Amino acid sequence: xxxxxxxxxxxxxxxxxxxxxxxxxxxxxxxxxxxxxxxxxxxxxxxxxxxxxxxxxxxxxxxxxxxxxxxxxxxxxxxxxxxxxxxxxxxxxxxxxxxxxxxxxxxxxxxxxxxxxxxxxxxxxxxxxxxxxxxxxxxxxxxxxxxxxxxxxxxxxxxxxxxxxxxxxxxxxxxxxxxxxxxxxxxxxxxxxxxxxxxxxxxxxxxxxxxxxxxxxxxxxxxxxxxxxxxxxxxxxxxxxxxxxxxxxxxxxxxxxxxxxxxxxxxxxxxxxxxxxxxxxxxxxxxxxxxxxxxxxxxxxxxxxxxxxxxxxxxxxxxxxxxxxxx
Amino acid sequence: xxxxxxxxxxxxxxxxxxxxxxxxxxxxxxxxxxxxxxxxxxxxxxxxxxxxxxxxxxxxxxxxxxxxxxxxxxxxxxxxxxxxxxxxxxxxxxxxxxxxxxxxxxxxxxxxxxxxxxxxxxxxxxxxxxxxxxxxxxxxxxxxxxxxxxxxxxxxxxxxxxxxxxxxxxxxxxxxxxxxxxxxxxxxxxxxxxxxxxxxxxxxxxxxxxxxxxxxxxxxxxxxxxxxxxxxxxxxxxxxxxxxxxxxxxxxxxxxxxxxxxxx
Numbered sequence: 001x002x003x004x005x006x007x008x009x010x011x012x013x014x015x016x017x018x019x020x021x022x023x024x025x026x027x028x029x030x031x032x033x034x035x036x037x038x039x040x041x042x043x044x045x046x047x048x049x050x051x052x053x054x055x056x057x058x059x060x061x062x063x064x065x066x067x068x069x070x071x072x073x074x075x076x077x078x079x080x081x082x083x084x085x086x087x088x089x090x091x092x093x094x095x096x097x098x099x100x101x102x103x104x105x106x107x108x109x110x111x112x113x114x115x116x117x118x119x120x121x122x123x124x125x126x127x128x129x130x131x132x133x134x135x136x137x138x139x140x141x142x143x144x145x146x147x148x149x150x151x152x153x154x155x156x157x158x159x160x161x162x163x164x165x166x167x168x169x170x171x172x173x174x175x176x177x178x179x180x181x182x183x184x185x186x187x188x189x190x191x192x193x194x195x196x197x198x199x200x201x202x203x204x205x206x207x208x209x210x211x212x213x214x215x216x217x218x219x220x221x222x223x224x225x226x227x228x229x230x231x232x233x234x235x236x237x238x239x240x241x242x243x244x245x246x247x248x249x250x251x252x253x254x255x256x257x258x259x260x261x262x263x264x265x266x267x268x269x270x271x272x273x274x275x276x277x278x279x280x281x282x283x284x285x286x287x288x289x290x291x292x293x294x295x296x297x298x299x300x301x302x303x304x305x306x307x308x309x310x311x312x313x314x315x316x317x318x319x320x321x322x323x324x325x326x327x
Numbered sequence: 328x329x330x331x332x333x334x335x336x337x338x339x340x341x342x343x344x345x346x347x348x349x350x351x352x353x354x355x356x357x358x359x360x361x362x363x364x365x366x367x368x369x370x371x372x373x374x375x376x377x378x379x380x381x382x383x384x385x386x387x388x389x390x391x392x393x394x395x396x397x398x399x400x401x402x403x404x405x406x407x408x409x410x411x412x413x414x415x416x417x418x419x420x421x422x423x424x425x426x427x428x429x430x431x432x433x434x435x436x437x438x439x440x441x442x443x444x445x446x447x448x449x450x451x452x453x454x455x456x457x458x459x460x461x462x463x464x465x466x467x468x469x470x471x472x473x474x475x476x477x478x479x480x481x482x483x484x485x486x487x488x489x490x491x492x493x494x495x496x497x498x499x500x501x502x503x504x505x506x507x508x509x510x511x512x513x514x515x516x517x518x519x520x521x522x523x524x525x526x527x528x529x530x531x532x533x534x535x536x537x538x539x540x541x542x543x544x545x546x547x548x549x550x551x552x553x554x555x556x557x558x559x560x561x562x563x564x565x566x567x568x569x570x571x572x573x574x575x576x577x578x579x580x581x582x583x584x585x586x587x588x589x590x591x
Contacts, residue, residue: 012491072494075456075466100469100489107420107456108466116419116551119451137556139447141344142351145555148419152549188499189465192484196492204490208591232591250509251488256340256447257362257508265590276340282559286590288581289566303588304581305566308574317578321591324582 003037003061005030006153008082008096008105009054012073014047018165018205019097021057023158025166026124027095028058033126034092039063040173041085043078045071055173057166062173067180072191073101079108080181086113091153093131098157099204106155115151122162122283131156139256140279160204161262162283203254206235208265209284211254213239213277215270215291215310219247224314225269231318231325237261237281239271255280269310273298290314328380328478331431331440332371332404333458334364336388336395337448346556351448360395363443365513366506370473371441372403373511378478381405383437385430387415387423393529400524401516408434412533414541419551420449422544424457429537431462438481442505444469455505465498471509 007027010020027038037060042050044066051062065081082105086094094109096102098120110117122143123134130149133156137144148154203209210232212225222236229236237254238247254261256279266284271277273289273296281287282301289302290313299305306313338344342356360368371382384399386392387410396407410430418426431437440459445452452468459466471488474495484497488507516524534541569584571577585591 012489017490072496075460075468079460100487103452104456104466104468107424107453108460110421110453111424111457111460115549116421117451117453118551119420119453136559137448137450137553138338138344138351139340139450141559142346143557143559144553146551146553148549148551150549151551189467190497192495192497194492194494195486202490250507253508265585265588274341275343286585286588288585294568299566299568302566304584305568306577306581307568307570308577312574313578316574317581320575320578320582324586325591 003031003039004092005034005036006039006041006086006091006094007059008041008094008102009050010097010099010101011044011047011050014044014050016050016053017097017099017160019099019158019160021168022160022163022165023095023097024054024057024059026158026163027093028166030093030095030124030126030131034129036092037061039091041082043070043081051173051175053168055171056168058171059173062175063178064175065178065180069180069182069184069187074187074189074191075104075108076189077180077182077187079105079112081178083109083112084181085178086153092129094153094155096157098159102157106157109155113153113155115153115155116148118146118148118154118156121156121158124156130154140260140282141275159260159262203235203237203252203259203261206261206263208232208234208267209237209254209261209263209281210234210267210269211237211239211271211281212242212248212269213271214241214245216242216247221270221311222248224311224318228267228314228318228321231321239274239277268298268302269314271298272296273301328378328438329434329436330371330374330380330382331385331434331437332364332367332382332399333385333427333440333442333454334368334395334399335361335446336386336392337361337446340447346558349556351556358391358394360398361443361446363445363447363508365443366508366510367441367443368399368402368404369511369513370506372514374439374473374476378476383408383434385410385427387411387426389416396529397524397527398516400527401520402514403520406530407527408530408532410532410537414534414544417553418544420451420453421457422550424454424461425544426534426537426539427454428458428461429539430532431458433532433537438478438500439483440464440501440503442503444505444507452505455503459503462501462503465502467496467498467502468505470504470506
């Protein structure tokens, strides 16, 4: 059987991002509709373990390109391998997670293969062979259905945490080793080093996020928020007001001009819930709002609300959860 | 050195965008320079201030997009070019990239093109890298800092903001970069800048002027089409305010609910 739905397995230093497996899971459903199989694109250096993991997550076939030039993601190097394979094999669909690398790769492929790219899908449907993709537009204020009916392949990126992560099972896939497409001397982008953030949980991957806003009142006001996050194994976020005030770095910002997140649980502490903030977090499954002002717009999104000073409520919640989670 | 900044005009981020007759509309909310692009403009202007040269702001859009160029010039760009053609309404990221790439080529001597990381309406983030690929230039996306720009040796080194943290890397000019909010604090237009902008001549190019065919822009049906614009599915519930005689009681009730919801 052909394996005509391809998935770019996004990885960093040999570790796949959770969104890579979510995308592989979605690919399995698309492939079933199209009566074909799933091919995983595993590119990197020292990544052969990922080929087996891809099989465990449902890939029928793996294109494995393991090369020193692919130790770091560089769009020209990764994109050229994918474009070469796609030109030869003509897959029907290429899916990638909408991560920094997935976006760059699909933009490159769109140009190289002469097709439009559908970005940021949160739901997929196959109708007469065409992927109808639901995606948020206007910073999450509306939804639209988007497709590229005449495109071959159809290239779509999927938003992290919008699709369930499949359960891995011991699987087997046909692994096809492929060569890199560009020699190191022909790649002008050189990666020097990384300053990788300390082992905090990444906002886009987090299943729980605890965020602070204007109500925290200052940099030190984030301390109780951070403690609750640590207790829950959660990522910490912030509203634009807190970032603009200089209380916390921009990398924590959730919202229209920050990160878009979709956790199972979002606890908003001292956040009023301006439309810009809502755009970044409204797809959270359960939202808890803690705010002094019962009229704050955040309560319109929340499932549970506590009208209180966050400096009373948040430490009390931390104590309660520490006790329960310890049991 | 000649720097191009590609900007877009979008509804203001505070706009309440709703659907009317299947199309998005935002009432009286103003159109603004895409918020991410303000950082691109600022970085281009700072780069010029440091290294000399000129900055050209480039916008694709309808006649109203002229206002975005005026903002760009008022901030400190030297000139503005508008690419406007009715055929371009609703065109996708790849086609937008083709048009912008051609306009950048037409400017002639551009060595650095700066974008904001994405636009707040379409939100694809695809255009900067697509332009780089179309031009065959280096693409450096999500730039949080320009570490070094060596114009004489045509080299650029930057810090990029990725999921895992920052990546320091280098590339060669000409290059396309897209920038994130961490990179700078955009300036406000100056009084003198606003006066300059009001008198500035803005070049307007259509497809023919860029040597692009209408048929080519519509080619092959491989384009992305949007349909069925709709409001978000309603959240059916209303908030449950948790109340109790003490904070200990309240947080215990909340913890019960969160555990019952299986989210902790």
